[in-house]
Amino acid sequence: MNRRVVAALVAKDIRLFFRNRLFGLVTVLGLVVYVGVYFGMPGSVDEDLEIGMYAPVVPPAFEEMQPDGVKLETVESEEALLLAITDGEYPAGMVLPADIMQKFDAGLKPEIDVYLWADSPAEVGEAVEFLVTELSYAQTGQPLSVQVLQEVLGPDMLDRQIPARDRMVPFFAVLILVAETFGMASLISEEVQRGTVTALLVTPVSVPGLFVGKGITGVCLAFVQVALYAVIIGGMESQPAIVLLTLLLGAVLVTGVGFFVAALGKDLMSVMAWGVVAMVVLSIPPVSVMFPGAVSGWAKVIPSYYLVDTLHQVAIFGAGWADVWRNLLILVAFDLGIALVGVATLWRKCR
């Protein structure tokens, strides 16, 4: 294998890639869109249920016994409360009667008005009712005979919740990587169809050299893009070495998949079809990060799971090498396996 030859092949492939208007556009535009979406989404999570309250007299229990996660915010008048609700400041509000304490003391049932904004989630209304009732029980000294012991499973993220945009980062990383699968697969397929591969192989270009050249191109294109994305969105702040290695392994993974897709496809259309299938499959593990519990354990057979899980652990929970080395090892194994399969199937097609 001649390094000069491989370098020439890599330069040629990168040039061809960007000459293809579709893939050039997808590459640049995609990056812009993903970065735009990331920064367009809120960077924090609103953890508390904020309820407006107008109360001439605030019962002590209403002040002191609010459960964590609920904030009763006092407003100066009922009109102010209604305005705040219609302005969207609160999803709901309550108005306590001035004689609430007298009624409680007399064993009577005061009436509490709860105002709901029509667009609020359905659960808010009922939740507020239960809240008001519970606070009233607490005020009237009626304890519950049931004591609830709480056990938090996993790291407790209270007050440091993961914003939706950060949950989507692995998904976008996978999309960026997979887009390169399309590009590589299409270019390879075109070369095979047009016979330019054959033309190359009757020169000093050897078969291993050809595949190494294509592999380097694919990995470089995928890695540079996704690494750029990670840098822009601040994904390198924690454990940059692990992040970079993971992204590199991800780039190798999708390049192998690209080879396989190129071997399967006959023309651009069929390459795109298989590419979409690959994209859908590889995108399943990120869904489990975006929607925890949505995808069960079988997602672990999908190679991108180990990419996604590593990124998620590192970025959100500050995991280190000791926590993720297993994932990385499995990812390496998948990379080797898929690369072998990809190269083997493509080689058969080229011959």
Added chain:
Amino acid sequence: MSIRRVGVLLRKEFVQGPKNFIFIYGVVAPLVISLVLSLVLGSLFSEEPRLGIVDEGGSELVALVEAVDSLEAREFDTAADVKGAVAKGAVDVGVVLPRGFDAAVRQSVPTEITAYIWGESLAKSRAIVDVTLADLTRDLAGQEAPVTVRFTMLGKEGVPWEDRMLPFIMLIAVVFGGAILPATSLVGEKQGRTLEALVVTPTSLGDVFLAKGLVGVVLSFVVTVLLLAINQAFGSGAGLLLMVLVLGAVMAAGFGLLLGAAMREITTLFAVFKMIGVLLYAPSIIYLFPQIPQWIGKIFPTYYLVQPVVEISQRGGGWADIAPDVGVLIGLDVLLLGVVVLVVRKAQQYEV
């Protein structure tokens, strides 16, 4: 132009079409996207807390929990199952109701239960589960609430997210089936030089364009109707709706034919679609985010398809409500078809 030859070409398109990835994609993608979005959106925008419950003793609390709106309840078989679900984040909180729970509660016997809490669950979710369980336990215990709550709804009920997504999903069907299919078919024939072979027979370029346009219209119409049926979004004016969908399909097909006439290769065509996609889908963003002024949507041609559909299916509107927009839609159709006819006539060569 020959109707018979158009029929021959149309038959070929429908028989050979399903062998083509784009054809299948044009039919399947909108339906799949619709399904996925309706599943996803339920999770993405819903902040309803999720409670997992294991009932070891046939407690009535389970039925009470399942009847409330403030949380989503799921029953599990064992404590290990619910713990596993909590650890994965499938539920926010998991509780195990021991045997004799109901009796203990009714007899005010002090009872302990463990609530497993998912570390990533929001504070408000935990709080809602907490107060809901407490209140329902009190119901079980037969305690009478010390307060009466009166509800008043303020403002107009907004459109649920599933309904807000409908214009977007519909436009996917219209654009994929109506525009992309004729465009790719036309460009494919140019690239494969089969268009050249056709136009040296009595088949005219007009025949070819008409056949491909009809394919786009039919597919766009059928897929959009299916979509609306799946989403139960026909509303009360099915006849009007169908008419609007036909007009929209014609607009999409006209657009697709023009693009197909202008482009010489598939990759450039796809690149152009990606670039101008925002123009086609833009009106659906108005419906996703109602705070965006409505007038912005009127700049885009697909608005005049989407607005009447929304009016009929979601607001129960009739002809009087949609007439102006349908008028514009008809005008756009006539304009687009006119340009297509001009392009066909002016074509000196098969390459258009």
Added chain:
Amino acid sequence: MSTDAIVAEGLAYWYGDLLAVDHISLTVGEGEILGFLGPNGAGKSTTVKMLTGQIKPKAGRAMVLGMDVARNIEKVQGEIGVCFEQPNLYEQMSGEENLKLFARLFGLRDFNPDTLLRRVGLGGRGDDRVDGYSKGMKQRLMVARSIVNRPRVLFLDEPTAGLDPTSAEAIRGIILEERARGASVLLTTHDMMEVDKLSDRVAFINQGRIVALDTPHNLKQQYGKRAIKAKVANQDGGLEDREIILDSRETPDAVRDLFATERVVTIHSEEATLEDIFIKFTGRGLD
């Protein structure tokens, strides 16, 4: 009224500033095969496109079967068959499906593709998809498609390109059968031997103009040179070529000198070739 199948009168076409076809005129009689020769870029394809209605002439008139092509395009195209140089078949369809589609477009009822497929040597392969055909098979299908409607005029562009000798001979046989049926053929080709064998007349086109138009025999007589070609041994033991033009005054002396001064290894006479004639007219070969 002319009974010629094809009449080109002062046909001209230009692409921007480039004059591709410079007011050419030619005719092809009924049942005649006209060979149409010229280097790449000479204007052959543009001429054929005007005659088949793919483009409108910028000047002059194209008449096929007595009809002005530009004004009666549908009728004309119903009576012609075109075989293109580059395969342009529906690759995802079978050979049979390709033929049936075009048969329907021509309005043929009861069309049986099997006969035609057997005729071009594709019997039994009609159900296979075209993308699985070899280059030669695609070419044969192209020829088959061009005669689906039993055309009265055939425009064939390199019909035997890429075919093995047997298949090429089969296609030539079909061309002759079509002529025997009464069809007129405009045969565009680079194959000199094919033109010589098949064509009743040959037209040479160069830089948009017809530079010669006559029967192959007359052209060779008029412009060709007959020669004696010999190989003689040289002092190193190798062979060298010698050529003596026949039909010249110096011919007898040259032949005598050759045998007197050289050791002749082989000797044979050679007819004038169309390629020689073409090089003479165009200053270059057919590349």
